Amino acid sequence: MASGRELKDIYNAMKRICLETSELLVLVRDIMGENGFVPTNGARIIWDTSASFARPKQWLPYFQQMLFIPQAGGSRAVGINILWDDEDLGDHIPFLSAGVCYFESGSTPSQSNEFYWAGWQEESTPHGAALYETVYDSPTKKVLNYLLPLDVLSDESRVRELVIEPLMLLFHERFDEVEKTVAPYALHKQDIEAQAD
Amino acid sequence: MIIAELHGKAPSHEGMEDILTANVFAAFRYLPPERALVPFLKTAVSFDVARKQFPDLPGVESASYFFWPRGRDRKREPDLVLVLRFRGRPPAIISVEAKHLGGKHNSVAEDEETGLDGDQLADQYDEIVRGSITPRRTEARQDLSDQALGDVLEQASDRFLLYVTAHYAAPREHFGATVASLARRGLAEASRCRLFWTSWRQVIPIFDKLAASSPPLSPGYHLACDLAGLLRRKRLVPYSGYTLPVLAGMVTSQPLFFSGRQQQGRAEIGFHGYRMISAQHGGLVSAGRLFFGRSRGAKRPEVCMGQGRLKGLDIV
Numbered sequence: 433m434a435s436g437r438e439l440k441d442i443y444n445a446m447k448r449i450c451l452e453t454s455e456l457l458v459l460v461r462d463i464m465g466e467n468g469f470v471p472t473n474g475a476r477i478i479w480d481t482s483a484s485f486a487r488p489k490q491w492l493p494y495f496q497q498m499l500f501i502p503q504a505g506g507s508r509a510v511g512i513n514i515l516w517d518d519e520d521l522g523d524h525i526p527f528l529s530a531g532v533c534y535f536e537s538g539s540t541p542s543q544s545n546e547f548y549w550a551g552w553q554e555e556s557t558p559h560g561a562a563l564y565e566t567v568y569d570s571p572t573k574k575v576l577n578y579l580l581p582l583d584v585l586s587d588e589s590r591v592r593e594l595v596i597e598p599l600m601l602l603f604h605e606r607f608d609e610v611e612k613t614v615a616p617y618a619l620h621k622q623d624i625e626a627q628a629d
Numbered sequence: 630m631i632i633a634e635l636h637g638k639a640p641s642h643e644g645m646e647d648i649l650t651a652n653v654f655a656a657f658r659y660l661p662p663e664r665a666l667v668p669f670l671k672t673a674v675s676f677d678v679a680r681k682q683f684p685d686l687p688g689v690e691s692a693s694y695f696f697w698p699r700g701r702d703r704k705r706e707p708d709l710v711l712v713l714r715f716r717g718r719p720p721a722i723i724s725v726e727a728k729h730l731g732g733k734h735n736s737v738a739e740d741e742e743t744g745l746d747g748d749q750l751a752d753q754y755d756e757i758v759r760g761s762i763t764p765r766r767t768e769a770r771q772d773l774s775d776q777a778l779g780d781v782l783e784q785a786s787d788r789f790l791l792y793v794t795a796h797y798a799a800p801r802e803h804f805g806a807t808v809a810s811l812a813r814r815g816l817a818e819a820s821r822c823r824l825f826w827t828s829w830r831q832v833i834p835i836f837d838k839l840a841a842s843s844p845p846l847s848p849g850y851h852l853a854c855d856l857a858g859l860l861r862r863k864r865l866v867p868y869s870g871y872t873l874p875v876l877a878g879m880v881t882s883q884p885l886f887f888s889g890r891q892q893q894g895r896a897e898i899g900f901h902g903y904r905m906i907s908a909q910h911g912g913l914v915s916a917g918r919l920f921f922g923r924s925r926g927a928k929r930p931e932v933c934m935g936q937g938r939l940k941g942l943d944i945v
Contacts, residue, residue: 452871465802466799
């Protein structure tokens with residue numbers, strides 16, 4: 433049986449992951465703000481958790497998502513989604529998805545379930561060496577994104593290089609330039625499936 | 630205060646920007662300007678989109694620190710006013726406004742008569758330009774025995790505003806209203822390239838460098854280590870990715886080492902609470918203790934676990 437000390441160590445490690453994820457999200461929020469983008473959903477980055485004793489698997493957040501639009505508004509958003517756990521993926525390593533979401537014309541982007549799924553589900557098709565394109569029949573009409581392991585984001589310069597600058601390029605639909613930057617680091621669907629096995 | 634906060638003996642000052650300002654800038658004050666204050670100022674970037682660096686400050690002879698002086702006209706209280714004195718040229722004045730978790734403290738209502746909109750940073754820059762700053766009495770006695778701050782303000786050739794926050798990148802959404810407010814007051818030209826921002830997160834590399842370059846156990850070394858420790862505790866550090874958590878089994882409430890016990894002619898020294906995963910031994914091997922022992926008459930020490938001996942295990 434695990435000792436109380438061991439359980440507490442695991443709990444502390446969980447808190448540390450939350451803290452460090454928050455730091456990554458704040459860093460992205462701050463740099464996007466410097467570039468004139470604002471979060472679509474305020475400070476809210478988690479949903480689909482449960483407070484019920486009967487649903488313990490949903491006590492923990494299994495993803496965090498932040499989307500941004502220019503201060504002037506618009507129906508095109510860019511952002512990140514960190515995916516820690518999904519039953520469809522089994523025991524995969526956590527990864528970060530970064531992409532551009534095209535919402536229905538005239539709608540106001542907020543959060544996107546489609547962005548959560550984009551890039552690693554069956555419907556996603558490769559778009560060059562690193563990007564995936566997924567088309568939906570929903571408020572999020574299309575997502576173009578790439579997937580990164582979290583451990584490549586080791587400091588601010590790497591976050592700027594591999595997340596912020598590509599997001600700016602994606603927003604302006606300069607997809608070839610994004611490919612060049614992120615391809616050496618990007619995960620592919622088959623990588624994630626292999627990890628899950 | 631640094632030590633008490635560092636060791637969790639002071640009440641939690643999380644988000645209390647006055648305490649943070651006092652800790653950081655008091656540490657700057659105890660050091661020659663070129664070792665900490667000037668490098669910190671050099672991290673600042675201008676409010677405008679050109680993001681110009683803070684101007685060079687060659688030949689700073691001394692720096693005076695006036696904590697929480699009072700503004701006579703706009704009734705503001707900057708966190709700090711710095712007076713930098715140079716060899717052979719007029720002094721420079723820097724009004725510092727520091728934030729930790731909060732935003733600007735703007736006044737509520739616009740004054741129709743004066744056209745003032747209550748923008749905190751604009752008010753503070755306005756007062757620096759007017760020279761309407763009064764130091765607290767204790768500060769005046771300590772730093773300006775021979776010259777009133779008012780005279781220095783009059784002589785100053787350069788007047789800057791430095792906005793310090795915990796952001797990782799310049800919070801441009803805070804700047805627009807300030808720049809617009811100064812333009813309405815006729816101070817657009819005077820404030821051009823005079824409004825700067827930097828982050829608390831820029832402090833720690835300066836103090837880490839200072840600790841590394843100071844003789845061990847010297848006053849400068851202790852000051853640098855303590856302040857860096859405090860900022861780490863507050864997590865006001867540059868982003869550095871995910872760290873490896875301390876996992877169960879790697880931490881024990883017992884002492885890590887044990888030694889010296891004689892048992893059946895065997896001297897032991899080793900580790901408590903040791904756990905090992907070994908493919909060779911069929912997964913998790915949990916022995917409680919790992920130690921090096923030497924049996925009576927044996928030529929070489931052996932690696933032992935628990936009460937037994939682990940065959941065929943090489944420790945590298």
